[in-house]
Amino acid sequence: MTPELSALQAIGWPITAADPLPADPVWQQALAEHPHARPARVVEQHRSGYVVADGPDSSFPVDSLPEWQRPRFPPEQRPGVGDWLLIEGEGRRRVVALLPRHTAxxxxxxxxxxxxxxxxxxxxxxxxxxxxxxxxxxxxxxxxxxxxxxxxxxxxxxxxxxxxxxxxxxxxxxxxxxxxxxxxxxxxxxxxxxxxxxxxxxxxxxxxxxxxxxxxxxxxxxxxxxxxxxxxxxxxxxxxxxxxxxxxxxxxxxxxxxxxxxxxxxxxTPGMRELKPTGEEDVAENFADVESLAEQCKFRDCSHHREPGCAVRAAIEGGRLDPQRFANYLKLREEVAGAANKLANRRAQKADEKVLGKALNKRLEDKYGRR
CATH class of the missing domain: 3.40.50.300 (P-loop containing nucleotide triphosphate hydrolases)
Structure with a gap:
């Protein structure tokens, strides 16, 4: 194992001594497209740039790419702490790629x-x-x-x-x-x-x-x-x-x-007092006990209020389900559904903008020719 490989592993680079390339084929392709670049991990995020590291005792600042600073660029697609970047150059180093995330x-x-x-x-x-x-x-x-x-x-x-x-x-x-x-x-x-x-x-x-x-x-x-x-x-x-x-x-x-x-x-991380869902969460996975009870209700569309044969209400009354947990389940389910609707609208709007942009480019090419 080379010192460079050991240093990268110390900050989480997913490689082994037997195979110096990451298992992710997308990462392998990115490394092949930038043969002179080397990986570095974001250890701090600031408004105009980042502090990255290529080892546990080696960190340095890099500038943000111009497109990441555009007002309409999705903030979740900008690099954050824990991301891996590909860096080129000595002295004033520059970012050439953001590697896809395994988790976010x-x-x-x-x-x-x-x-x-x-x-x-x-x-x-x-x-x-x-x-x-x-x-x-x-x-x-x-x-x-x-x-x-x-x-x-x-x-x-x-x-x-x-x-x-x-x-x-x-x-x-x-x-x-x-x-x-x-x-x-x-x-x-x-x-x-x-x-x-x-x-x-x-x-x-x-x-x-x-x-x-x-x-x-x-x-x-x-x-x-x-x-x-x-x-x-x-x-x-x-x-x-x-x-x-x-x-x-x-x-x-x-x-x-x-x-x-x-x-x-x-x-x-700094303390977070506001925790809004993104709309991508799985409420059923986090409240499997409530979901399992709901499946036992007499009516498939049971609202768990006053319907006869409601297994959820029976569990609450019998002390087998905390009423505050059930209330939080309903609240979070509603918040996730609302956020999911906003997310779908945003994606549809972006898709429409992309179609309109392609149509405009086609008209310009037909009128003025390809430059």
Whole structure:
């Protein structure tokens, strides 16, 4: 294995010593089309450009391609932290290609118009971080799981376990048990984020060499503290939650990819308080228990309100289904359907614009001839 190959592997490049080319044929084609380019990974994203790395200890800035800065260019198609770029040149290096993503964690952007916002790219694991304090909110965790499932494996990480124990020795067991039931097979780990050995042991299964994980959660949940514990040094700023409303302060101001001593990479993200679906989510996968009950209803078009033979209402009344979980299921299903409708309209509009553009070019060619 060459030093260059070893350095790339340390930041997640998907190759092995036996086969120096990535298995993805699209990536192989891109490398063949740019024989003088070399891969680099986006470790920071800024307005006018990016900081990329070609090894754990080698990072440098590159300019954004002009088309990525156009106002109408879809924001989710611009590179984000975790993406792989092909770079050419020495000194002032330039980007020549964005390699296709294997996974992408996205959310709906704020505002009335439909847009998507990329959270992280090419990740294997998403750590959904929630504190066992006033930050603890099963409904928000359900929303996170809805957004992050699909390619990457979600893991729920409950922080501030030491504070929960001080308040109530049964808090961790109760919270963990409830989440295991609603998470539908998703792993749940409770940790004291400041306990370096405990954090590393709890999350070791998802942080092996070559793997990439991203931390998501609200401000003050303990993401930066987890990062410091996994690094073994106090690199990320941390802060306490406000006593007035128990909400955290933004100690992380931008997304950043950080190589870990285990050979994995970790992406820390700013706290997110608004989590809008993109319309591409699978509600049924995240609420398989509710969907299974709905299939047992007497009427296929049961609205689960007052119809006779409703298995969902029976489960709620019998204590087998949390009414708040069911209410959140209905809410998220409606939000996803609304976002999916906006997405379909946007795609149809782009298709119409493409057809009109081709027709205009054809008329110009017929009138003036091909130049």
């Amino acid at each position: 964690i996205k959310r709906g952007a704020a505002g009335e118009h439909y847009k998507q916002q990329l959270i992280a790219a090419n990740v294997d694991t998403v750590f959904v971080v929630c504190g066992l304090d006033a930050d603890f909110n099963p409904r928000r965790i359900e929303r996170y799981l809805l957004l992050v499932r699909g390619g990457a494996e979600p893991v729920i990480v409950l922080t501030k376990a030491d504070e929960a124990l001080a308040a109530d020795e049964n808090a961790i067991a109760a919270a963990t048990g409830a989440l295991i039931e609603l998470a539908q097979g998703v792993a749940v780990r409770a940790v004291n984020a400041r306990d370096r050995d405990g954090v590393r042991e709890a999350l070791a299964a998802w942080l092996g060499p070559g793997r990439t994980a991203v931390l998501v959660g609200s401000s003050g949940a303990g993401k930066s503290t987890l990062t410091n514990s996994l690094l073994g040094i106090e690199r990320m700023k941390t802060g306490a939650v406000r006593e007035s409303d128990a909400r955290g302060r933004h100690t992380t101001t931008h997304r950043a990819l950080i190589p870990l001593p285990t050979g994995a990479c970790l992406i820390d």
